[in-house]
Amino acid sequence: MGLTSSELPFIVDLIATLSKIVVVFLIGLNVPPIMLWVERRVPALMQRRRGPNRVGFFKWRLWGLFQAVADAIKLIFKEEAVPAMANKWFFHLGPVFSVFPAFLVLSAMPFGEYIEVMGYQISLVAVQVNVGFLFILAMAGMAIYGVALSGWASTSKYTLLGALRASAQMISYEIPLGLSLIPIALVYNSLDLTEIVKGQSHFWQWGIFLSPLSFIIFLVCMFAETNRTPFDLAEAESELVVGFHTEYGSTKFAAFFLGEYVSMFALSLLCSILFFGGWHLPLLSRENLINLTGSVNLAALVGVGVLFLKAAFFMFLYVWVRWTVPRFRYDQLMKLGWKFLLPLGLANIAVTAGILALNF
Amino acid sequence: MNPYLPIIIILGLGVALGLILSGFAHFLGPRHPTPAKEEIFECGVPTVASRERMSVKFYLTAILFILFDIETVFLFLWAKAFRSLAWFGIVEVAVFVLILVAGYLYVLKTGALEWD
Numbered sequence: 001m002g003l004t005s006s007e008l009p010f011i012v013d014l015i016a017t018l019s020k021i022v023v024v025f026l027i028g029l030n031v032p033p034i035m036l037w038v039e040r041r042v043p044a045l046m047q048r049r050r051g052p053n054r055v056g057f058f059k060w061r062l063w064g065l066f067q068a069v070a071d072a073i074k075l076i077f078k079e080e081a082v083p084a085m086a087n088k089w090f091f092h093l094g095p096v097f098s099v100f101p102a103f104l105v106l107s108a109m110p111f112g113e114y115i116e117v118m119g120y121q122i123s124l125v126a127v128q129v130n131v132g133f134l135f136i137l138a139m140a141g142m143a144i145y146g147v148a149l150s151g152w153a154s155t156s157k158y159t160l161l162g163a164l165r166a167s168a169q170m171i172s173y174e175i176p177l178g179l180s181l182i183p184i185a186l187v188y189n190s191l192d193l194t195e196i197v198k199g200q201s202h203f204w205q206w207g208i209f210l211s212p213l214s215f216i217i218f219l220v221c222m223f224a225e226t227n228r229t230p231f232d233l234a235e236a237e238s239e240l241v242v243g244f245h246t247e248y249g250s251t252k253f254a255a256f257f258l259g260e261y262v263s264m265f266a267l268s269l270l271c272s273i274l275f276f277g278g279w280h281l282p283l284l285s286r287e288n289l290i291n292l293t294g295s296v297n298l299a300a301l302v303g304v305g306v307l308f309l310k311a312a313f314f315m316f317l318y319v320w321v322r323w324t325v326p327r328f329r330y331d332q333l334m335k336l337g338w339k340f341l342l343p344l345g346l347a348n349i350a351v352t353a354g355i356l357a358l359n360f
Numbered sequence: 361m362n363p364y365l366p367i368i369i370i371l372g373l374g375v376a377l378g379l380i381l382s383g384f385a386h387f388l389g390p391r392h393p394t395p396a397k398e399e400i401f402e403c404g405v406p407t408v409a410s411r412e413r414m415s416v417k418f419y420l421t422a423i424l425f426i427l428f429d430i431e432t433v434f435l436f437l438w439a440k441a442f443r444s445l446a447w448f449g450i451v452e453v454a455v456f457v458l459i460l461v462a463g464y465l466y467v468l469k470t471g472a473l474e475w476d
Binding site for chain 2: 008010013014017018020021024025076077078079080081082083084085086092093095096097098099100101102103104107126127128129130131133134135137154155156157158159160164167168171172174175178179181182185186189190191241246247249250251252254255258330331334335338339342343346349350353356357360
């Protein structure tokens with residue numbers, strides 16, 4: 001055993017933490033451009049059309065991958081129209097509140113166990129608190145402020161209704177989300193995400209096999225928490241224009257976009273970590289991988305790749321579901337959250353606790 | 361190092377990023393405001409500010425959320441101490457959850473969760 005995080009010399013710990021934070025931000029900032037492209041090319045694929053494929057440098061078009069760059073430049077240099085009636089302070093603060101909670105959630109995700117740099121063991125998680133789950137839930141909950149503030153401050157009826165719907169939906173689905181995590185904490189006996197992944201080294205120990213009902217509840221809540229179809233009532237285009245950020249343009253709109261996609265990615269990572277073994281490959285344990293590659297760092301790198309591949313699948317699932325399932329009605333949405341998922345979550349905890357109690 | 365220090369750094373950086381994005385819109389784009397541009401979005405009819413009263417359902421949902429969210433927070437702590445508390449913990453939590461379930465049934469019966 002090498003040194004753990006708390007035993008590192010202060011300066012090493014500081015440098016490691018700062019570089020991890022930089023990496024988290026780089027990953028977070030690169031998710032939206034890629035997803036912007038995926039969000040257009042995947043539906044194009046599903047509807048048998050081409051999608052954007054023209055933007056590029058000279059003859060390198062790369063399947064339209066530069067479309068995201070073009071969009072970013074367009075958004076940055078657009079004119080911003082601030083409604084005269086809007087509450088200016090909160091109007092400008094709204095996007096800020098939708099950006100930073102997403103990055104805080106992302107920073108709590110472990111990307112791997114540890115790497116060894118110059119004899120020091122450096123864990124691959126930027127924020128290692130012993131109450132990982134509670135931190136994630138608390139930070140995810142903060143995103144509601146951004147929605148509520150910006151929707152209310154815009155003074156438009158569409159934004160107000162969108163904000164009300166979105167905030168009510170997000171808080172309603174946070175309860176089943178929390179309840180679906182408790183069986184995982186019970187089974188793996190930890191609230192620390194790194195410990196939970198360590199408990200899933202064999203694929204029959206993955207969360208989806210040990211607690212399948214949790215996975216289903218989590219998956220539903222994952223879509224509802226990020227306001228994605230089939231639960232995108234907050235931005236039901238046919239009723240509310242685009243919901244709470246109707247009045248926002250330019251980079252402020254980009255900020256909402258950034259917040260949404262970063263939190264989607266963070267939840268996809270969380271889903272892979274809790275239910276699909278995180279950085280573990282099926283049928284190839286970490287020890288075997290280290291023996292095979294001959295180094296801890298290389299094995300960790302493979303692990304990060306595996307984790308990101310799993311998360312990428314859930315990002316794809318978001319887009320897939322968006323173009324497959326129609327939107328819910330608002331009363332159906334609330335009914336599903338409060339009358340179905342909440343009792344189901346409680347029953348799931350009772351059953352899990354009961355089965356575990358047989359082994360006392 | 362205090363494990364909560366990185367959180368402060370990320371919070372600072374995240375807020376800075378948000379402010380930069382919010383500010384970009386203000387300083388980089390062209391600015392030619394006209395009365396029509398400064399109106400809120402609407403199709404054809406005169407715009408009015410929306411400071412209307414909203415449905416009481418939303419307040420009710422918020423209050424119920426606080427109740428049940430505190431429940432989940434308590435359950436997390438129990439889950440952490442599940443193996444050391446053993447049967448004592450299970451019985452305690454069962455009593456706690458049953459009281460909440462009684463409240464939940466009351467809420468259901470009063471129709472607080474009906475949306476129509």
